Amino acid sequence: MDVNLTDEQQMMVDSAREFLRDSCPLATIREWEKLPDRYPRELWAKMAEMGWTGAIYPDTCGGMGLANLDMALLMREMGRVALPSPILSTVLLAGRAVLEGGSEEQKRSLLPRIAAGELLMSFAFTEASAQPDAATVKTTARLENGRYVLNGVKHFVEFAEQAEQVLVVARTRESDDPEQGLTMFLIDARAPGIEYVPLRTLALQPQAKILLKNVQVDASAVVGRVDHAWSVLDPVIQAATAILCGYMTGIAEGAHELAVSYSKERVQYGQPIGAFQAIQNYLATSWAKNTMGEYLGYYAAWLIDQGIPSREAVSTAKTFVGYAAVESTQLATQLHGGLGATADARTTPFLRWAKQLQQTLGNCQYHETIVAAEILDKEPTRFDEKYSLAFT
Amino acid sequence: MDFRYTPDEQEFRLEVRRFIAEHCPRELKGFHEIHAEHVHLEMAFLKKMADRGWLGAAFPKEYGGLGGERMPMVEYILIDELHHADLEGVAVTLTYIVGIIGNTLLQVGSEELKKELLPRMLAAELRFAISYSEPDSGNDIASIRTRAVDDGDDFLITGQKRFITCADTSDYLWTLVRSEAGSVRHKGLSIVLMRSNLPGVTIQVFEMMNGIQTCEVYMDEVRVPKRYLVGERGQGWSHLMEALARERMTMINFKAVSEPFERFAQWVRGAEIDGERLAADPVVRQSVANMHVKIAGGKMMQLIAGARTADKNYIPTLEASACKMYRAMLSWEKANLALDIMRSQGLLTEGSPDAPIEGWWAAEYGWAGHELSGAGGMDLNRKIIAQQGLGLPRWSN
Numbered sequence A: 001m002d003v004n005l006t007d008e009q010q011m012m013v014d015s016a017r018e019f020l021r022d023s024c025p026l027a028t029i030r031e032w033e034k035l036p037d038r039y040p041r042e043l044w045a046k047m048a049e050m051g052w053t054g055a056i057y058p059d060t061c062g063g064m065g066l067a068n069l070d071m072a073l074l075m076r077e078m079g080r081v082a083l084p085s086p087i088l089s090t091v092l093l094a095g096r097a098v099l100e101g102g103s104e105e106q107k108r109s110l111l112p113r114i115a116a117g118e119l120l121m122s123f124a125f126t127e128a129s130a131q132p133d134a135a136t137v138k139t140t141a142r143l144e145n146g147r148y149v150l151n152g153v154k155h156f157v158e159f160a161e162q163a164e165q166v167l168v169v170a171r172t173r174e175s176d177d178p179e180q181g182l183t184m185f186l187i188d189a190r191a192p193g194i195e196y197v198p199l200r201t202l203a204l205q206p207q208a209k210i211l212l213k214n215v216q217v218d219a220s221a222v223v224g225r226v227d228h229a230w231s232v233l234d235p236v237i238q239a240a241t242a243i244l245c246g247y248m249t250g251i252a253e254g255a256h257e258l259a260v261s262y263s264k265e266r267v268q269y270g271q272p273i274g275a276f277q278a279i280q281n282y283l284a285t286s287w288a289k290n291t292m293g294e295y296l297g298y299y300a301a302w303l304i305d306q307g308i309p310s311r312e313a314v315s316t317a318k319t320f321v322g323y324a325a326v327e328s329t330q331l332a333t334q335l336h337g338g339l340g341a342t343a344d345a346r347t348t349p350f351l352r353w354a355k356q357l358q359q360t361l362g363n364c365q366y367h368e369t370i371v372a373a374e375i376l377d378k379e380p381t382r383f384d385e386k387y388s389l390a391f392t
Numbered sequence B: 001m002d003f004r005y006t007p008d009e010q011e012f013r014l015e016v017r018r019f020i021a022e023h024c025p026r027e028l029k030g031f032h033e034i035h036a037e038h039v040h041l042e043m044a045f046l047k048k049m050a051d052r053g054w055l056g057a058a059f060p061k062e063y064g065g066l067g068g069e070r071m072p073m074v075e076y077i078l079i080d081e082l083h084h085a086d087l088e089g090v091a092v093t094l095t096y097i098v099g100i101i102g103n104t105l106l107q108v109g110s111e112e113l114k115k116e117l118l119p120r121m122l123a124a125e126l127r128f129a130i131s132y133s134e135p136d137s138g139n140d141i142a143s144i145r146t147r148a149v150d151d152g153d154d155f156l157i158t159g160q161k162r163f164i165t166c167a168d169t170s171d172y173l174w175t176l177v178r179s180e181a182g183s184v185r186h187k188g189l190s191i192v193l194m195r196s197n198l199p200g201v202t203i204q205v206f207e208m209m210n211g212i213q214t215c216e217v218y219m220d221e222v223r224v225p226k227r228y229l230v231g232e233r234g235q236g237w238s239h240l241m242e243a244l245a246r247e248r249m250t251m252i253n254f255k256a257v258s259e260p261f262e263r264f265a266q267w268v269r270g271a272e273i274d275g276e277r278l279a280a281d282p283v284v285r286q287s288v289a290n291m292h293v294k295i296a297g298g299k300m301m302q303l304i305a306g307a308r309t310a311d312k313n314y315i316p317t318l319e320a321s322a323c324k325m326y327r328a329m330l331s332w333e334k335a336n337l338a339l340d341i342m343r344s345q346g347l348l349t350e351g352s353p354d355a356p357i358e359g360w361w362a363a364e365y366g367w368a369g370h371e372l373s374g375a376g377g378m379d380l381n382r383k384i385i386a387q388q389g390l391g392l393p394r395w396s397n
Helices: A007-023 A024-030 A042-048 A068-080 A087-100 A104-115 A230-265 A279-305 A311-334 A337-341 A348-359 A366-374 A383-387 B009-023 B034-052 B075-083 B088-108 B113-121 B238-249 B255-270 B282-308 B317-347 B356-371 B376-387
Strands: A123-124 A142-145 A147-157 A165-171 A182-188 A196-197 A207-218 B128-131 B147-149 B154-162 B172-177 B187-196 B201-208 B215-225
Touching: A007 A024, A007 A042, A007 A068, A024 A142, A024 A348, A042 B172, A068 A087, A068 A165, A068 A230, A068 A279, A087 A147, A087 A165, A087 A182, A104 A207, A142 A230, A147 A165, A182 A207, A182 A230, A207 B201, A230 A279, A230 A311, A230 A348, A230 B317, A279 A311, A279 B282, A279 B317, A279 B376, A311 A337, A311 A348, A311 B113, A337 B147, A366 B282, A383 B075, B034 B088, B034 B255, B075 B088, B075 B201, B075 B255, B088 B128, B088 B238, B147 B172, B147 B238, B154 B172, B154 B187, B187 B238, B201 B255, B238 B317, B255 B282, B255 B317, B255 B356, B317 B356, B317 B376
Parallel strands: A123 A165, B128 B172
Antiparallel strands: A142 A147, A142 A165, A147 A207, A165 A182, A196 A207, B147 B154, B154 B215, B172 B187, B201 B215
């Protein structure tokens, strides 16, 4: 049993924290919202230079071969300064699906460019339900004269208009089992028949609804095996969810730190408000929950890295962190009093991101249904005996 | 990071699991704390563990231990497996002996006292009770009034202690006293080990809400030799803080929440009310999963603390307070949830026809109130986190 970071991990975290502290003073956080694409491109380029955008890819694809746990640690640092970026859609979802399912040719042409910070990809999987579930995919791809014709609507696609390539998940075969018959397509984001309906989101992240109207692509656009995309997508989404928990932990902690420091400075009734027991109770509870969520996220990522069954742990972490981050950021806003409600409040980006990410890759209610299925419909696992797990 | 036990630790865990299945009397299961009528059964069971060297695994050889080099997690695994087997009462007794008093004595006790007591403790020959709180001193332990008057080679101790669970079955009372006349608050306190049968000690058993027993201890000029002073005279407060962190960590183990809820979830899987499977009801599924996730957070905090205390010099003050606080937060919430799902069946108590899980949750509803106060209340533990962990200012008392 070891819950400490390795020396390498600690060095990575320390240098990331230092870099982000220097590059992201609080004032700039609110400036990013005014940028056309709502994220700092120069910083994205620097992140690429440091290897972050290709971190989880093997070195043959321009990456550093980081484990999921390492990536979660890195994402936590980005969350602490509420740094918005296309890292989830481009690196962790679309790019990784190419890595896990794509041909050598597809990997060679795309992944080094992602790692270099040159290529944005969007991940067009989610439909109206916003659930990361195979059954949600209604978009179809019909084979006609050797070409695929795609029709359907993809919702909540992050950085859809900014991306150069879009990875579309469509149904190529009807099946009683919704996990069968899905196929991934790599499509030029400007291809004829693709229309974008820009969406305005709570956290100000650019998203769009993608309308696919008779979009035609060659068979060479298929990523992985026809009809069998889910065997690639499911683990990719699982890993992205575990890593996202790291980012959400950072969001929760960033807000909590603001709340703690403000409570030490703000004087009312002749003393810092942080001296009041009511305030201390809030902040202590929130600290405890954030720490629990932090490690539940690490645990999920670690299980995936070890190849140990992890579905319950991933959904447990996403649910716990989802609630904790929302609570922590709401608390930070509340403790800033009227200031927390002003137009340029420093807590606001944290508040918005926590709620938006709580809904991303399945909200708490969705993941609770997964947990329920794991604990109520299956035989008890006895994984502790099989894998010597200490978390039982 | 590695969330696995080492092969040695895993082997030990499975050995403990088999040992409990083979040697544990059924009568000891299902209790939060062991009552007088079961003490002989419990001591015989603990003795078997002691014979295997398990109680003293982490203690130095000169005090009857095994040296502790091989497996730092022995104590954690033992407690974990006892909870897993529905033996919370035994786990509590064990943590009095080893986790709280044994470890604190080892850290701060005099050589003479360690040589006298530790070998007998690790052989499961002695029982203890923790004697801090008084009628007017609950969370505010620094206000205690029990006084120890210097009388040559002895202290003469006079005062009254309340909520001293297991005092009636103990050999020694681990007692917090004011040893320095005229001292106030946390200055001038000491810890002494007082034999429970000394002249002047009167112990009265009384019952808590759901039949749990605890005690009032009256001390009238009890003569305790000074060699039973633990650690430094007048430094009782710092010894107490260390002992309390250990107590929150081991006695107030989060497994006491998670394991019963696990058994409840197992019951839900198979339960039917009026022909309807509970596990098919979406509302039941959602709420059981929601609580399962909440409980996972507490288990994780427990595990973090356990892993960090494998380093014997690490006192998990914040983690322990977080576990205790969170356990208190969930105490009634989980009991409400279980009873609501079981509906009127859940209200049936032990021995009643149709009582699910031997009426455990009806009893738990009464016990939940106790969880709010033991080892420092919810808000005391939040204060520790806020002031020691987050550096928030002290409020004026």
